[in-house]
Amino acid sequence: MSLRSALTLRRGGHRLHWTDVASYAYLALGVVLMFGPVLWLGLSSFKTQAALLEFPPSLLPTSQKQVSVPGFDTPLPLFSVTMDDGSTRVLAQVRRVGLQAQMVDPADPGKTIRVALDKRTPLRETAFAFSNYTEPLRQFDFLLYLKNSLFVTIVATLITLLINSMAAYALSIYQFPGRNVAMVGIISTLMIPITIILVPVYLVITWFGLVNSLWAVILPGAATPTGVFLLRQYMLTLPRDLIEAARMDKASEWQIYARIVLPLTLPALAVLAIFSVMWRWNEFLWPLAVLSKSQSYTLQIGLNAFQGELQTQWNYLLAMTVVTMLPITLVFVFLQRFIVAGIANTGVK
Amino acid sequence: MSWRRALAIASICCTTVFAVPALAESTVHIAWYSDGNEGEVLLDLLKRFQASNADIKVVVDQMPFKAISETLPVQVASGQGPDIARVTDLGGLARYALDLRPYLKDPAYWETNFGPFLEWMRVDGDTRSIPGFMTQLTVTGPFVNKTLFEQAGIAMPGPKATWDDWAKATKAVADKVGAPFPIAFDRSGHRVFGPVISQGGKVFDAKGEPAVTDDGFKAMAQKLYDWHKSGVMGKELWGSVSGATYRGANDEFKNGQVVLYMSGSWQIAQFDKTIGDAFDWVAVPNPCGPGGCSGMPGGAGLVAIKSTKEPKAVARVMEYLASEDVLREFYGRSLFVPGHLGLSAKGVDYPTASPLAKEALGVYSKGVTSVEPLAYRLQGYPHSRIMFNVVISRLGQAISGEIPLDQAYKRIDDDISQQIAERKK
């Protein structure tokens, strides 16, 4: 076992070393730990409100089996019952009175059998409660929220890419008085979470009359220090002679930026685009503050509307969480190679 | 200036232009949150309103309660709020409420039917304005899992029982049937004050200023503290989150893990829907003490907002929603205790409720009569929310073992006076 293969990529197949086994064990654990919780959320989101309260929770969503019995208007729930003589029978429950259940045999509905509550266990079958999804989506204007979310995400990302790359261009290609001040100014804003200046930003938005407009969500986060920093670090590595040559050719500064620097910065731009999409899609607190009219709700706000003062309807909450998570997950599944490689290549230079 | 930016600015101008309604109709926005099905019922009722009032467009903006309690006050203060909002902090928002009186056809109807609740929506010293009505009157009180009592073979304490009686009985039941929570209280300061008043707490001093930690309060706080120590109450609810964060035990109760659950009338619809046939649950009258057998009144009000540009249209919408027939249907379908005196006298029919739910609604409607005047006064006090929040925040810290109880008392008094002073600046 060579050093190079212990600490780096090894080429060629060798016998399994214990470190290989340990590595795969670690990675397998990682898969369970990283994907398991999300999978569990997905499965739970198909459970009925009652099934969510069960302990121990069943792996697959289940519901109680029901049977239509002649003489009863609604289907009756089925139980497995231990009889006095020790045998078990499958009976349908008509009603419960105190600690007794009145049950009937579906095959012989004429005769009522009284059973103590602790002698019966419900019969279950796997059943997906799709209504967790269809109910809220029917109730809310899902397509409108989706459209708003897409608009915010796309427009905000485009603005971010443009203005951040312009600033990064200025800060990386030129030497000019005030450059360091600008750098420190931009980096220091990296530190300010919007949560702590929520009220003042809200006031600024009010002065512009943008409350309840999607622009109120888009504009405040458009200039990102992370973006400027990331793009600048990348642009610093670009060959200067290209730019000098262009200047010789009488290209304007704008042309140098748009025609030479930007295309070369594409990998870093892609990474910033991914982050911006992620931030914008997931944004919750700020849109909640500025959007109070349903015609401008984004998905994150609209789909949280069933969280009341006194009760949270978990079945809907879980299902809608999956709905908001799904688009970004799909994007990731299809683009993951590109995304992961992009970040690895440009994250730090 | 880049073309994208120019485009962006152009679009901003356009959106603002188009945001002004082009038609000669008025639009009324209602900010609404739901705990159960009341949002659907409202939409149904408004559909009928729209059919005969084509000139007003009513838009219901459903939002999470978090938005109502945290960001709506900022929006309303900045003049950017909705035209009508369903809120619970009536006193806190009173200064932004619109007086509907000049626009109403029949203000006397409002006074007769909503009289005592109107006071909750008014600022200090105002005795005339009509800002809105109650979408729901709530009363706090305990629910009991009767089936657990039956399983344990223990008799339920009677109507005039004290908290100590209930603590003893529920502990015995829980031990016998293996339920983890003999008693559970919602994690909310509001829930504490009913029992506090029943223990003889006076809440205010002679000058009318808050003076919370008197002997009555301490008697109840000590009980709660001891119950957490002895396992009558579980730390999970009060001890597990910080500040004034609300935490209910409704899920635990529905799951048959709680013997007595101190909550309130708003739980009924939900219990009816989810507990179904699993066990018998009943509402029982509030336990008694030297100060009475009081619950706390409360609820959510639908309030018109001052910054509206369409007060006349707002008044018409409010008038429709507050009319007796509409409200009867609204309360009836959402299983709410009516906040309309005429309807509470006549009784509301709950067509969709099961016998258990009907009985519980009856207990609560009757419970309204044993609510002490002091409880109404506290609920109507403009800074009551501050008091509730401080109390639960500090008691929570004491119960989780972070600070001793005496320090919690001192902090409660300090915090309340400091926060109210800050607000009055």
Place this chain on the structure above:
Amino acid sequence: MRQSDAARRTTRPDPWAAAVRLLDLPMRAVQRLIGERRMPYVFLLPNVVFFALFVFVPLGISFWFSFTGGSALFPSQRPYVGLQQYGYLFDCGSVLDPSSCREDHFWRGVHNTAFFVVVQVTLMVLFSLVTALVLNRPIRGRAFFRAVYFFPVLLSPVVVALIWKWILQRDGLLNAAITTLGGQKIIFFIDPSWAMFWAIFVSIWAHMGFYTLILLAGLQAIPGDLYEAAEMDGTRPLRALLRITLPLLWPNMIVVIVLALIRGVQTFDEVFVLTGGGPGTATLMIVQYIYETAFANQSQNFGLASAASIVLGVVLFVLTLAQLAFNRKRDAT
């Protein structure tokens, strides 16, 4: 350059070229007017305008708020109270004992945040490093595993907290597993240590993938010959790790540490949704204190909240400067 040629060929669709040409005229005019040397200011302008409007002006308002009292929203309506709000924050017997402070929750937030950040950043770096080292080995399905670790980074903090809250609750999946194995149910969120443990665990779970990628990029940039040379000298793997890998990875480590530090101090929604800051105030973070003082407790105490924001801002600014100084020193050596 291969990459850029391809980029130039494929990524200049007509609208973009047209827009560039369209904007070239005014930009050229500007350039003629102010001269080439001043052009960087033009490029900086849009970004600076945005920063000014949405960060610096709000910070200024916050600064003013911190010297005012009351609950009015508009700055002009708020009465000036001087340093009173700061006085309240620092009204302490000893800052090491929050109970001796007037604003005890603020100081509990400070203590909790400090503890959280130190432990979280340490463990984050450790786990990211181990994961990056494992992923840098010759394993099958590397792209898949890399993606697996990165996936949680995509989720919003609220979703992350919700997922784990759902698993960790009394009747949740983890307790089901514990009881199946014969243990007793643990109610995690009533125990301060468990609550803090899960707060840290969940935030590492959510962000680890990002830092792992940064470190992985660094590892892949280390030339393999170095290891071959070391092997010739008979260096043992552990020694090679300490003597070759870690020193060469140091720049990436700095980035990871700094970013994790900043994010750690800003932690709010994740922990807030997960633990609610409890039990008691055991996981109350400083940003949560600020948020609750301004909004959640209905007190709308914007003055005090702003004073706390300014204090936090100053601390963060000092951290940034320290980082810049550190970077400069590193670049110099």
